[in-house]
Amino acid sequence: MISNGKSGICLIRKNINGRLFQTAYGELAALGVDPVEKKPLYHFHPGSSILSIGTNGCNFRCDFCQNWHISTAETPRKQTTPAELAAEAVQTGSTGIAFTYNEPTIWYEFVYDCAAEFKKQGLKNVIVSNGYINEAPLAELIPLIDAANIDLKGFTEKFYKETLGSLEPVKRTITALYESGVSVEVTNLLIPGKNDDEQDFESMCRWLASVSPDIPLHISAYFPAYKSTIRPTEPETVIRMKKTAEKHLRYVYAGNIKNENNSSLCPHCKTVLVRRSGYEVKSFLKTNRCPGCGKQLYFCV
Template identity: 85%
Template sequence: MKEARFYEPRENNSVRCVLCPHECLINNGKHGICLIRKNINGKLFQTAYGEISALALDPIEKKPLYHFHPGSSVLSIGTNGCNFRCDFCQNWHISTAETPRQKTTAAELLKMAEQSESIGIAFTYNEPTIWYEFVSDCAADFKKQGLKNVIVSNGYINKEPLRELIPLIDAANIDLKGFTEGFYKETLGSLEPVKNTIRTLYESGVSVEVTNLIIPTKNDDEETFLSMCGWLASVSPDIPLHLSAYFPAYKSAILPTEPETVIKMKEIAEKHLNYVYAGNLRHEKNDSLCPHCKAVLVKRNGYEVKSYLKTNRCPECGKQLYFCV
């Protein structure tokens, strides 16, 4: 365990956690919605510090990040807990309960990354922001060694901790689950803080990509989706958008998203955004094309990747691109 950051003492040994917008008031002996931030005798502790529930060497495209060092691999870790409660969660077995965890250190992870020729580390699988103390400490060590730090997050974090984390983060994929407060209320979250995270990351120079899981009857309204794409374009039309088909998981038994729906949404999004990908459709091509001259920049067949980029400029027309290579 490690004493948590971003909390305030309250009466009767309770504490107010101010890491995320829930700002849980936590009584002595209890934990917040995230499961792994616990009040012990009037102090808030991170109870999963240096403890991982999942570890793998993944293609960077699996995060998904298509514009950040295409074709590379990244050491990926996660722990338990989440500050959302999505009925459709695909990683519910580690996000909704505490499971057996393996102890590790930043030094051990650095050694793994270097031995595996990883570009760095990705904090993923569960919500990394609730693991803030270990993520920031580990990311600082990776940064010192010239390696990259990636977060795959729901973006539900308060402004101050986000600002402090940003200098350590090189790339982020943010899950924009929908574009109405009503839909976010079902996940026990709120839309505006997520929008703030996306905008703040982009304006701070972090390489940002966004994922949207299309769930029938929940967030597949075309007019709302169009508004979401328009807002994202107002931040930058270069931010890549990954559209994913939903499949039943956890507590959700809604029928899977039809491939035709994803393709239709992709066509809508492409009216506003320069890079739109249909993430988990087997036969959909996900090559990256130059938005200026349509030259193929990165060719993809699943996780097999062929990049034609040497810099962040198009090899054909020379225009600057939203890529880190």
């Protein structure tokens, strides 16, 4: 229950005289034009740029949050409209818009209206989310969404309880997005002593492969942030987990470590599909078929 004059943990839903208001509609705490690979999305229009926005707040409380300055506190916000953002996307040569930086589901009303405007103008919609959302609002939003990166934080309820969340709704979201034809990728941030148990990790990879072995998995090394002072993830751990994931999944990428080759290869003939060096990207794809063997691939180009 939220007392009168108080907000929920998300910061932006407030009880004002017994009515619940969403207090950040159309108000931006962050805006930029990013490489789509930064979301990270490696299989959705590789090499393109995307307008990226966020507001304050989150429905989780992660001690290791990397965007804690906007997810845990209110900061100055700039007012905007869906039409203004669509015009900016066109002006900046963006392929569309990414709802990112903070959790997009908490300002669902604006995300929905903005996505509808972008869809109407033939632009793309991306969500970067923890996936913790009820089925009905997700089903309403999915027809407007072209791509999603879902942060699968771990694979135990114990770990999710520390974030104030739960695992099963996140699994349900990933499945629903994939089965609806959304281009889905998944990120897992490896935190020493928290979610890096190898058996749990392999169980996660097996489950993801049961949805589809084509879903790309981004395994990222953790660095201390916000309230967390746990030591950084060793690069060797990320590489070892990547090899484990590759037993089950066709596309696995290692993030936040130096000198790791994150080029995309055809899982059938190993032709280089997209060459990456940091955010320098060279795509050899003209369609979603391999230029080497001609087989269909899990890419949107």
